[in-house]
Amino acid sequence: MKVKVYVTLKKSIADPQGTAIQGALKKIGYPIVEEVRIGKLIELQLGEISVESAQQQVKEMCEKLLANTVIEDYSFELID
């Protein structure tokens, strides 16, 4: 089973990397971009596991290691 985990900075947390990219995009001709936020996409390949168990274990992995829940939000989707 494949899992896609999305980790994003919480709204209240400043994102200087995103701001830098927004500035760079503006400079090369894309003033249409008003805001940029950078997050992580973490793709997991799991062995044989039930959907319920995968849901539970991936949630645990996010809480324990993949996301810093003080400053980040996460979501994930199971694929096939």
Add this chain to the structure above:
Amino acid sequence: MKVKVYVTLKKSIADPQGTAIQGALKKIGYPIVEEVRIGKLIELQLGEISVESAQQQVKEMCEKLLANTVIEDYSFELID
């Protein structure tokens, strides 16, 4: 309009960060995880723009700045 851009390493490119995370997950009790690949999720907030124009411009931004197309693949989706 919001855009979510997903930037991932090409299959043929090694991902030492992903390998390190896979090792860490194994150590804390998740041997079910066989592979981890780390990518970027870039969220763009665009001003008033048509869907066609957004498609075209975001593609250009990916090619020029957001992705390194020598080693990375990208995809994106427009939201509302």
